Amino acid sequence: MTPSVLAGLVGAALVGVGLYGLIIHPHPLRKLLAFNLIGSGVFLVFGIIARRGAAAGFAFDPVPQALVITGIVVAFAASAVAVALILRLAAEAGSVTLDPEAWARPKGEDVK
Amino acid sequence: MAEPGTTPGGYLLVLAILMPAAGILLSFFIGGRCAERVTLYSTPFGFALACAIAFWVDQTGKPIVYAIGGLRPPLGIDLRADGISAVMLIATAMIVTAAAFYARAKFATPDGVRESRSALTFWIMLQAIWAALTIIFVGGDLFNLYVALELLTFAAVPLVCIDGRAETLAAALRYLMFALFGSISYLLGVALFYGAYGTLDISLLAQRVQATPVVWTAAALMTAGLLAKTALFPLHLWLPPAHANAPAAASAVLSGLVVKGSFFLVLRLWFYVLPALPTDKVAAVLGGLGSAAIIMGSIMALRQARLKLLIAYSTVAQIGYLFLVFPLAAGAHGWSAIGWSAGLMQVLAHAFAKAAMFFSAGVLAEALGHDQIARLGGAARVLPLTFLTIALGGLSLMGLPPSGGFNAKWLMLQASIASGQWFWTLPALGGGLLAAGYIYRILAPALSDGQISLEAQPRRSQEAIALALTIIALALGGAPQAFFDFLEIGRPIAGLP
């Protein structure tokens, strides 16, 4: 059971756990945490691919690792934008539900 | 077959990306009114670059390629523009330019203020959408396309909630959640492709892919992610509130161009990376989802009380037509080219017609103070130009001649029958009938005898821009055969070495 096989299975497990959290929780901040979990699982998959690519005197394949570094920064930026939206929504409306029914105009008549 | 490196004219691809990128940096640093000026002054150059790229592709009859840094894949990144890239670049330039000039009224920095939040945000995000779409249309590396997708999301989401109301914030948050799910799913697919073949370049992958479980899983993940971003049924729930509540200029760009970006990548994936695989069942599934989207979106559009929501659901329906290209253009048959032309014609016709519709809805909402369909009685008398635009745009959406929409549906019907898959004619024609229904719902009260007063005078420039886009949508109906031949440039034909 080499570290990279183990890490690959851990990555898959994290994607599963994150997916569960994403669907179960109604609160957007919990969903965001679950997204970050899934993201870290995906990055681990890149990581085992990098480790498997050890060759030519390198202990790893540098390209997937560079992609992961880019991905971590982009994922953080996405989290920051999501947090800003959530906080503003809470301040404006007093609730953070994503359910569109709650935002339908009170006088939205459906036709006929 | 050895791929050539940078071809003549390839540098134009980099310039097309760097120009809006420079605009973003300049606008952000100088701020204030500079953002609007930079955007407006850059529009003719962007359009010129897009035309130049199309010219080169037409001249050589082959895609133009640029190896960034002089380094070829698999270690480096390629940019590649073929027929459909060039056409989409031109359409993007035109619609972004139209949106920029349309939005001057609402998003100009007010006098006496050095810098305004909504103005700075709008102009920079518009340039960012242009830059992101350019990369999507000419990118040749799957991870580069991932970063471009993220750029597109970060540019589109703040436009949805730019007015700061609670509904738009909730819609923007929903959009962001779906988009993030899409990006993560896409990225996992990219990881599996790299793990299997050690490269992310589209043409290299096309030479190496085989039908293994890894490839099918990766393709499924990437497709699911892109379908979420394209709002194909059943992942369409985020689109109507987001597009309906955004400002009109933003809605036009969102419905007309942004959703086409992720659709373009689905095309790239299945027709450029995976043509070597037996994709009939997948094509059928995509076509089936598209048909469901056409029917469901049109029915929901019929039930809407607000004009902008109706137009947004119409987008959901029209996106369904796009996915009929998968069963109709698959393989190397004689009818595949017809199906391919049909799909691209639908993309273009819808982009122009929908942008014009949202512009018109914006003018209408400003002039009447509301966009409730029930209270449109007699509006055509006070807003003749706007309703003419809506009627002509509706022609294209319904698929009546002469219009690009009719051209697209006609080609779809031809391809369906020639390929023996006649059942695809049913949703195509059914969607046309339902579209006629919801267009009628808008026009009937407007053309009736009713008394209505204007809250504000409509701006002629905005109406003219909307009308111009509609006329382009109609003019696409007369596209010559040379246009369809141009769309074929660079398309890999399945099964050939």
Place this chain on the structure above:
Amino acid sequence: MSLLTYLDIGLALLIVGVAVSIVAAQDLFASVVSYVAYGLLLAFVWIRLYAPDVALTEAAVGGGVTGVLLITAGKRLTALKSVAPEAQPGLAFKLLIGVLATLVAGALGAVIMSLPEPPPSLAPKAAAAAAGAGAGLGNPITAVLISYRSFDTMLEKIVLILAVLGVWSVGSDKAWGHTPAPFRRSKPYAPMVFLAQMLAPIGVLIGIHIFWVGADAPGGAFQGGALLAAMWMVTMMARLVEPPRVDARWLRLALIAGPAVFFMAGLAGELVAGAFFAYPPGFAKPIILIIEAFMLVSITAALPMLVAGPPSERSEQ
């Protein structure tokens, strides 16, 4: 199986356990704290995967800065006492989703196990290019980020700017131009002030060191920049400095410095090296270090601004 394998398995189980606790925690704060611990544990996994650069980035950005972001978010959310509680889904639904998630994880694990042997790798090509396009850099990841795939990195810096603008744009119109709300509204907390005064200078030195050695050893602009950003945030939390105004010229310049320099180097490449984003041989390493230095400035400016949030009207003393 050796001791290391037992440790690996233990680490794997621990990580999955912490992940489950993130999802299963009852309240938001417990969940976020678990997430920070999770980020640090992940850094260990990355070290076991021979990825020290990624471990540094994950610990600093993934665990550290994201943790601060989420804790600050949780605090500000509970401060808005009007937020209504959410309705939890029922047990049957949870069970169904649990089964779905397990199936997805299982399928993904099976696919990962079926990745082809021998594994394809770009390491040989990267090694071959190290002297040429790789500018003789000792750290191949820096070579990938700033040379082979420099276009990705430049785009990513622009993505960061868009994210900052996106965060700023959700503020109100009246507040535009002001500073973001301070990290801490009340009086500075004395141990926090002491920590900031002791830690910040050391942290800045370490951050610059990590950036500098990143050319030939694990490290680089992202990792160093994250550390510098953390030090700025620590001083802001101790209220030794206040967040800057969003229309401050120096802030805007700092934010665009990285992508702008990258952009100009890329443009110049066409004139002096034959292709956009190519480096002239012989000058490649100094140019790369200059680009990385400006990237460092931009990352240091961007990360705290993303955490600080939109400009607020109530910027107090």
